[in-house]
Amino acid sequence: MPPFIIMHELSITESILAIALRHAEQAGAMRITGINLVIGKFSTVVDDSVQFYWDMIAEGTIARGAKLTFQRVPAEMTCRDCGHTFAPDDQTFTCPQCLSPRVKISKGEELRVESIDIE
Amino acid sequence: MPQRVSIVENIMSANDRMAQKNRAIFDNAGVLAINIMASPGAGKTTFIIRTLDALQGRLRMGVIEGDLATSIDAEKAAAAGLPAVQINTGGECHLDAVMLSDALGALPLVDLDLVIVENVGNLVCPANFQIGTHINVLVASIPEGDDKPYKYPGMYRGVQALVISKTDLLPYVPFNMGYFRQGVEALNPGVVTFPVSAKTGEGMSAWADWLVDQVMSHRSKVKG
Numbered sequence: 011m012p013p014f015i016i017m018h019e020l021s022i023t024e025s026i027l028a029i030a031l032r033h034a035e036q037a038g039a040m041r042i043t044g045i046n047l048v049i050g051k052f053s054t055v056v057d058d059s060v061q062f063y064w065d066m067i068a069e070g071t072i073a074r075g076a077k078l079t080f081q082r083v084p085a086e087m088t089c090r091d092c093g094h095t096f097a098p099d100d101q102t103f104t105c106p107q108c109l110s111p112r113v114k115i116s117k118g119e120e121l122r123v124e125s126i127d128i129e
Numbered sequence: 130m131p132q133r134v135s136i137v138e139n140i141m142s143a144n145d146r147m148a149q150k151n152r153a154i155f156d157n158a159g160v161l162a163i164n165i166m167a168s169p170g171a172g173k174t175t176f177i178i179r180t181l182d183a184l185q186g187r188l189r190m191g192v193i194e195g196d197l198a199t200s201i202d203a204e205k206a207a208a209a210g211l212p213a214v215q216i217n218t219g220g221e222c223h224l225d226a227v228m229l230s231d232a233l234g235a236l237p238l239v240d241l242d243l244v245i246v247e248n249v250g251n252l253v254c255p256a257n258f259q260i261g262t263h264i265n266v267l268v269a270s271i272p273e274g275d276d277k278p279y280k281y282p283g284m285y286r287g288v289q290a291l292v293i294s295k296t297d298l299l300p301y302v303p304f305n306m307g308y309f310r311q312g313v314e315a316l317n318p319g320v321v322t323f324p325v326s327a328k329t330g331e332g333m334s335a336w337a338d339w340l341v342d343q344v345m346s347h348r349s350k351v352k353g
Binding site: 054114124 | 130131132133134135136137138139140141142143144221222223225253254256257258276279280282283286311312314315316318
């Protein structure tokens with residue numbers, strides 16, 4: 011998967027900020043100190059770009075300076091024939107155990123805000 | 130006192146909610162909307178023009194133009210007698226649901242059967258953004274290579290129809306159709322696929338007929 015296309019991270023970062031601010035307000039927080047994200051490999055979101063945009067757009071909000079933590083979920087596929095789970099590469103999706111091409115994605119599509127740390 | 134608040138919210142949820150609103154607007158008007166995505170140079174624009182040609186007189190169509198570097202601009206579509214809206218993406222790499230929502234008001238939806246949205250040429254960014262169309266379509270062209278499902282799984286995963294375009298080039302470029310289709314099948318089992326050549330016209334009628342069927346079945350569903 012190409013790691014170099016970054017622009018959509020701006021929209022994604024704006025969504026993360028909106029979610030964090032909404033929940034912080036509901037909790038009566040004075041400050042957001044951390045944002046914990048779960049991002050799957052298939053979601054094509056680049057950590058560094060999100061951090062880059064974050065530093066710009068969180069300025070002037072209670073989330074300014076919050077630490078972004080990315081829990082990356084690696085790509086995982088499951089064979090529909092033998093049930094074996096494996097990490098696909100970007101060359102082939104064939105099951106390494108029984109060589110079946112009938113496989114499906116079982117992990118790696120996550121794209122969520124898991125929690126925030128507030129004061 | 131620091132405190133952790135559990136959230137577990139999909140990052141795309143606000144966009145997805147707006148996409149649902151767009152879809153409801155289409156449904157209320159009895160319109161089927163399709164979102165055409167492709168890499169730059171895949172022939173998206175030509176494919177759309179041939180699609181409009183093939184459906185002329187069968188469906189009442191409108192075009193929403195989101196590509197940064199398109200050649201069917203609003204004027205061209207208007208010259209063909211079709212209502213068209215150009216979205217200014219402001220340099221963004223994708224359309225999102227808010228941009229589409231802004232464009233919807235400019236189309237006479239109640240007088241249309243089908244709206245074709247041309248997304249920004251890009252195989253990465255648009256995949257994360259639902260815009261509210263009923264059918265997401267990927268146009269994958271033969272010269273791009275047979276490895277693209279493996280390189281851009283998110284895009285292949287999220288579409289309801291796959292157009293394999295420029296099939297007239299198959300004799301001239303190395304393209305292992307079995308390898309390509311195996312990648313597609315892993316990501317999107319059973320997705321409906323149309324091999325076409327916009328140049329020779331091969332396969333275009335099957336695609337056009339399928340679209341007409343989709344419009345009819347969608348209309349009977351939303352109109353009860």
